[in-house]
Amino acid sequence: MKLIIDAMGGDNAPLEIVKGVVESLNARDDFSVILTGQLKAVEEELSKYDYPSDRVEIVDAPEVISMDEHPVEAIRKKKNSSMVVGQLLLKEKKGDAFITFGSTGACLACAQLRVGRIKGIIRPALAPVLPNKNKGVMLIDCGANMDCKPNNLAQFAVMGSIYMEKVVGVENPKVGLASVGTEDAKGNEVTKEALALIREQNLVNFLGNAEGRDIVDRVDVMVSDGFAGNFMMKGLEGFGEFIISTMKKSFTSSLRCKIGALLLKPALKELKQAIDYNAYGGAPLLGIDGVVIKGHGSAKAKTVGPTIDQAIKIVQADVVGIIKENIPKMTVNE
Amino acid sequence: MKLIIDAMGGDNAPLEIVKGVVESLNARDDFSVILTGQLKAVEEELSKYDYPSDRVEIVDAPEVISMDEHPVEAIRKKKNSSMVVGQLLLKEKKGDAFITFGSTGACLACAQLRVGRIKGIIRPALAPVLPNKNKGVMLIDCGANMDCKPNNLAQFAVMGSIYMEKVVGVENPKVGLASVGTEDAKGNEVTKEALALIREQNLVNFLGNAEGRDIVDRVDVMVSDGFAGNFMMKGLEGFGEFIISTMKKSFTSSLRCKIGALLLKPALKELKQAIDYNAYGGAPLLGIDGVVIKGHGSAKAKTVGPTIDQAIKIVQADVVGIIKENIPKMTVNE
Numbered sequence: 001m002k003l004i005i006d007a008m009g010g011d012n013a014p015l016e017i018v019k020g021v022v023e024s025l026n027a028r029d030d031f032s033v034i035l036t037g038q039l040k041a042v043e044e045e046l047s048k049y050d051y052p053s054d055r056v057e058i059v060d061a062p063e064v065i066s067m068d069e070h071p072v073e074a075i076r077k078k079k080n081s082s083m084v085v086g087q088l089l090l091k092e093k094k095g096d097a098f099i100t101f102g103s104t105g106a107c108l109a110c111a112q113l114r115v116g117r118i119k120g121i122i123r124p125a126l127a128p129v130l131p132n133k134n135k136g137v138m139l140i141d142c143g144a145n146m147d148c149k150p151n152n153l154a155q156f157a158v159m160g161s162i163y164m165e166k167v168v169g170v171e172n173p174k175v176g177l178a179s180v181g182t183e184d185a186k187g188n189e190v191t192k193e194a195l196a197l198i199r200e201q202n203l204v205n206f207l208g209n210a211e212g213r214d215i216v217d218r219v220d221v222m223v224s225d226g227f228a229g230n231f232m233m234k235g236l237e238g239f240g241e242f243i244i245s246t247m248k249k250s251f252t253s254s255l256r257c258k259i260g261a262l263l264l265k266p267a268l269k270e271l272k273q274a275i276d277y278n279a280y281g282g283a284p285l286l287g288i289d290g291v292v293i294k295g296h297g298s299a300k301a302k303t304v305g306p307t308i309d310q311a312i313k314i315v316q317a318d319v320v321g322i323i324k325e326n327i328p329k330m331t332v333n334e
Numbered sequence: 335m336k337l338i339i340d341a342m343g344g345d346n347a348p349l350e351i352v353k354g355v356v357e358s359l360n361a362r363d364d365f366s367v368i369l370t371g372q373l374k375a376v377e378e379e380l381s382k383y384d385y386p387s388d389r390v391e392i393v394d395a396p397e398v399i400s401m402d403e404h405p406v407e408a409i410r411k412k413k414n415s416s417m418v419v420g421q422l423l424l425k426e427k428k429g430d431a432f433i434t435f436g437s438t439g440a441c442l443a444c445a446q447l448r449v450g451r452i453k454g455i456i457r458p459a460l461a462p463v464l465p466n467k468n469k470g471v472m473l474i475d476c477g478a479n480m481d482c483k484p485n486n487l488a489q490f491a492v493m494g495s496i497y498m499e500k501v502v503g504v505e506n507p508k509v510g511l512a513s514v515g516t517e518d519a520k521g522n523e524v525t526k527e528a529l530a531l532i533r534e535q536n537l538v539n540f541l542g543n544a545e546g547r548d549i550v551d552r553v554d555v556m557v558s559d560g561f562a563g564n565f566m567m568k569g570l571e572g573f574g575e576f577i578i579s580t581m582k583k584s585f586t587s588s589l590r591c592k593i594g595a596l597l598l599k600p601a602l603k604e605l606k607q608a609i610d611y612n613a614y615g616g617a618p619l620l621g622i623d624g625v626v627i628k629g630h631g632s633a634k635a636k637t638v639g640p641t642i643d644q645a646i647k648i649v650q651a652d653v654v655g656i657i658k659e660n661i662p663k664m665t666v667n668e
Binding site for chain 1: 402404466467477480481512513514517519521522523525545546547548549550551558559560561562564565566567568569570571572573574575576577579580581584585587588590591593594595596597598600601602604605608609
C-alpha cells in the first residue's frame with residue numbers, strides 16, 4: 001500500500017506532518033509513502049529522524065497553497081503545489097490514497113477538478129466521524145456542499161452507511177436525516193423531500209428524521225447539508241474547548257481542587273481523548289473516484305498516525321469500489 | 335408586574351412548575367402571577383406550600399396540549415387549553431408576559447395566531463441564550479423558521495442585538511451571521527444575500543460571517559436560520575450531556591479517581607452550571623407583539639425562577655417597544 005501525503009499542508013507543516021509520518025512508518029510496516037512538498041524542506045525534516053528510507057519517496061512540489069487562498073484559483077494557478085501534485089499522483093494511480101492537512105476548500109476543489117467524482121455521484125461530501133457514546137458518528141456533509149438538493153442527501157446516506165460499516169465496523173449503521181425533530185413533518189423544504197427519497201431508495205437502515213442530540217447515541221450516520229453540518233461540527237469543537245477550559249479554570253481555583261485534579265489526571269486525559277475530534281483521523285471526501293482524506297489544519301504529529309491508519313482501512317475496505325457498486329441501485333444518480 | 339404562567343406545560347407539570355413559581359414568589363416580591371391550567375390540579379399543587387396567595391390568581395383551563403400534538407390544529411381545537419387561555423390573557427393585556435414550558439410548536443403557533451407579530455416584523459424567531467465564555471450567546475433563530483429569507487435574518491440581527499444589550503447587559507453586542515467561515519464568500523445562497531443586507535441596514539455591531547466555534551467567545555448574537563440553529567443547539571445539548579456522562583464514568587473508575595472527584599465536587603458543580611442550558615432561562619420569542627418565553631420542556635422547579643427573572647427583565651427593558659422603534663430604520667420590513 002502506498003500513501004501520498006501532502007507534507008506542506010496545515011498550520012504545523014512540514015515539521016509535524018513529517019514527524020507524524022516517520023512515527024507511523026516506524027510503528028507499522030505495511031505501507032510506504034510519497035511525500036509531496038518542497039524537496040529541501042521535507043528532506044531537512046526527514047533528516048532529523050531514523051526511518052525506513054526505502055519506504056519514503058519525495059516528489060518535489062515547490063509551491064504551497066495557503067489556507068486563505070481562493071480554492072479554485074489556487075488549484076488552477078499553483079500546478080506545482082503539494083496539493084495538486086499529490087492529487088495528480090493519486091489520479092495516475094501512483095498511490096492508493098491521498099492525505100492532506102491543508103486548506104479544505106483547495107482539497108475539495110482539487111479532488112473534484114483533478115481526481116474527479118465517481119460516475120453517478122452528483123456531489124461528493126466531506127464526512128468526518130465525530131466522537132460519541134458508540135463507535136462515532138459520521139456527519140455527512142460537513143462543508144463541501146452549501147446548498148444541497150434532496151438527491152444529494154440521498155446519496156450521502158448511502159455513502160455514509162458504507163463507510164461506517166466497512167471502515168468503522170458498525171453493523172447495519174443507523175442513518176438519520178438531520179432535522180429539528182424526529183417526526184416526518186419536521187424539517188425544511190429540502191429535508192422533507194429527502195426523507196421520502198431516502199425511504200424510497202431503501203438502501204440503508206434509515207431511522208428517518210433525527211435531531212442534533214441524536215449524534216450522541218441514536219444514529220451512526222447523520223445526513224445533513226454542508227452548511228448545517230459544518231456549523232454544527234465547528235460549534236461542537238468550540239463547545240468542547242470551552243468545557244475543557246472552564247474545567248481547567250475551576251480545577252485550579254483552590255488547593256483542594258488542585259489535589260483532586262491531580263488524582264483525576266489519568267481520568268481527565270481519558271476524557272479529553274474521548275471528546276477529541278482528531279482521534280478518528282481526518283474527514284474522507286466521499287464520492288471522489290479515489291481515497292482523499294482531509295485532516296484537521298491544526299494537526300500535530302500524533303494526529304497523523306490515526307489518519308494514516310484510517311487511509312489504509314479505507315483502501316483495504318475498498319470503499320470507493322463499494323460506492324460504485326451501489327450507484328445502479330440508487331433511485332437518484334447523475 | 336404580572337406574569338401569566340402556563341402551569342400545565344412541560345414534562346414535569348404542574349408539580350415542578352407550581353413549585354418553582356412558589357419559590358420565586360417567596361424569593362422576590364415585585365411580581366404576581368396568573369396561573370393557567372386545570373383548576374383542581376393547580377390548587378392541589380399550591381396547597382402544598384406557604385406562599386403569598388394574594389399574588390396568585392388561577393384561571394381555569396381544562397384542556398392540555400401535549401408535546402406531540404400538531405401545533406396549529408391543537409391551538410385551533412383546544413381553545414380552553416392553558417397555552418391558548420394564557421396567551422389570550424397576554425393579548426388582552428391582563429398580564430405583562432407569558433411563560434410556558436410546553437410544546438414549542440404550539441407556543442409558536444399560538445403566539446403568531448393569538449398574540450400576533452409586531453407590525454413590520456416578517457417572521458418572529460425563537461432565540462435562546464446559550465452559555466459561553468462571556469455573558470452568553472443568543473442563537474437566533476433556533477427553530478421557529480425552517481426556510482429563512484435574507485430579510486428574515488436581517489431582522490433577527492436587530493432583535494437579537496436589542497435583547498443582548500437591554501436584557502443581558504452586553505454593551506454594543508457583536509453580531510455574527512452563521513456561516514462556514516468568516517470570509518465574505520463563505521456561506522449558502524441565503525446567507526450571502528443576508529450578509530449584504532445586514533451591512534447595508536447598518537443597525538448593529540456586525541462582524542460579518544461567523545462560524546460555529548464563534549459562539550464560544552467571538553459573537554454575542556449568532557444569526558441563523560431556524561434549521562441550522564436548532565440542529566446546532568440540540569447538538570450542543572447532547573454533546574454537553576455526553577461529556578458529563580463520560581466524565582462521571584471515568585471519575586468513578588477507580589478509588590483514586592473517586593477521591594479526586596470528591597475533592598473536585600464543588601468545581602464539578604460549578605462546571606455543570608457553567609454549561610447548563612437552563613441557567614439563562616427560556617427562549618424568548620422575539621418579534622411577537624408581547625413577551626412570550628418558551629422554557630425547556632424538561633424544566634424542574636429550579637429552572638422556573640431564572641425564567642421568571644428573565645421575563646421581568648424583558649418587560650422592564652421594554653424589548654418589544656424598542657423593537658417597534660427600530661422597525662422604521664430597517665431597510666427590510668413587511
